[in-house]
Amino acid sequence: MSPPAANHNPATPHARAVVQFAAMRASGTLPILTAEEVVSRLGALRARQPVTFRAFYSSQLGGIVTDPALMVLPFDDHMVHRGHGIFDTAGLVDGKIYDLEAHLDRFLLSAERSKLRLPASRAEMRDVIIKTTGVSGRRDGSIRYWLSSGPGSLDLTPATGAEPGFFVMIFDGLSYPARWYTDGLKVMTTTYPIKAPLYAVTKATNYLPNVLMQMEAKEAGVDNGVFIDAEGNVGESSNMNVAFVTGGGALVHPKFDHILAGCTSLRLLELARGLVDRGVLAGIEVRDIPVAEARASREMLLVGSSVKVAPIVRWDSQAIGDGRPGPVANALLGLLEEDMRSGDRLIPVPY
Numbered sequence: 001m002s003p004p005a006a007n008h009n010p011a012t013p014h015a016r017a018v019v020q021f022a023a024m025r026a027s028g029t030l031p032i033l034t035a036e037e038v039v040s041r042l043g044a045l046r047a048r049q050p051v052t053f054r055a056f057y058s059s060q061l062g063g064i065v066t067d068p069a070l071m072v073l074p075f076d077d078h079m080v081h082r083g084h085g086i087f088d089t090a091g092l093v094d095g096k097i098y099d100l101e102a103h104l105d106r107f108l109l110s111a112e113r114s115k116l117r118l119p120a121s122r123a124e125m126r127d128v129i130i131k132t133t134g135v136s137g138r139r140d141g142s143i144r145y146w147l148s149s150g151p152g153s154l155d156l157t158p159a160t161g162a163e164p165g166f167f168v169m170i171f172d173g174l175s176y177p178a179r180w181y182t183d184g185l186k187v188m189t190t191t192y193p194i195k196a197p198l199y200a201v202t203k204a205t206n207y208l209p210n211v212l213m214q215m216e217a218k219e220a221g222v223d224n225g226v227f228i229d230a231e232g233n234v235g236e237s238s239n240m241n242v243a244f245v246t247g248g249g250a251l252v253h254p255k256f257d258h259i260l261a262g263c264t265s266l267r268l269l270e271l272a273r274g275l276v277d278r279g280v281l282a283g284i285e286v287r288d289i290p291v292a293e294a295r296a297s298r299e300m301l302l303v304g305s306s307v308k309v310a311p312i313v314r315w316d317s318q319a320i321g322d323g324r325p326g327p328v329a330n331a332l333l334g335l336l337e338e339d340m341r342s343g344d345r346l347i348p349v350p351y
């Protein structure tokens with residue numbers, strides 16, 4: 001395969017890497033690399049595949065790096081080759097971290113369920129998250145952090161004496177098309193089975209069903225998928241929760257015993273009380289939602305830290321409500337954005 005025309009200039013790191021790879025294949029040899037060559041090749045990899053990673057803390061390195069080429073883990077870390085790791089993501093809005101305590105609560109719960117040892121106290125990990133965010137210089141974006149059972153073997157159980165790893169990445173965040181908010185999204189019922197409850201409520205790095213669901217949706221020309229549980233009740237989407245507004249005007253959300261307890265959903269269920277007081281909503285319920293009832297709802301919402309609140313207007317072949325974004329989606333998005341900018345769950349970042 002020849003390299004793409006745009007990268008023929010050997011002055012670019014990408015072109016150099018392509019030339020090196022082509023030369024290596026032509027000569028039939030595999031080079032044994034020096035540490036300097038590895039760093040240079042990691043840089044070439046990043047040039048070829050640009051990322052918006054601004055700062056990365058690694059307990060294994062004992063510090064922060066800002067060069068994305070150096071944001072790496074040892075291959076034998078059990079999070080890499082066995083998926084024995086957990087993660088969480090908090091939002092960074094206008095220089096403040098939103099709802100970090102709720103995300104840390106869930107992080108620690110996931111650690112416990114995954115039998116992962118903590119490398120430091122909650123307060124120390126919180127401090128590292130805030131300091132790494134400060135080093136990134138970013139005022140808006142996402143903060144994702146992981147806990148791994150550590151390196152040391154290719155076995156299943158943690159290697160003897162392995163130190164658990166803690167990693168923090170500050171990046172620009174995931175972005176979604178503007179039309180999701182103006183026109184609404186289309187979703188499909190996934191053909192992939194929902195995770196068993198223990199795995200669904202644990203935010204582990206095992207996201208294969210979620211990845212496959214999203215790929216399936218994209219291949220089908222829609223925006224995302226929805227898991228349905230064995231009893232025929234609505235579960236969640238790939239990395240977001242779903243909620244509904246019933247014909248009677250109540251906000252209903254699936255129970256959190258078999259899906260991830262979304263920090264955004266939990267916060268919205270509190271903020272939505274204001275909409276009940278204003279008569280916009282008739283009530284708020286967290287319960288099982290049979291698919292037939294969900295399909296007959298007035299509004300369907302996608303909820304999560306990155307998407308915030310977006311209206312779903314079509315599910316499989318059926319329109320939701322009148323097939324247009326509804327007022328509750330819009331009102332909840334407004335409440336959430338206000339909370340993210342000026343609520344009482346914000347931590348100022350010391351830049």
Ligand SMILES: Cc1ncc(COP(=O)(O)O)c(C=O)c1O
Nearest residue numbers: 239240241260262263264304305
């Ligand atoms: C499977 C799954 N469900 C729901 C959510 C929404 O959670 P949150 O609101 O905390 O982003 C996420 C994202 O973390 C997720 O990965």
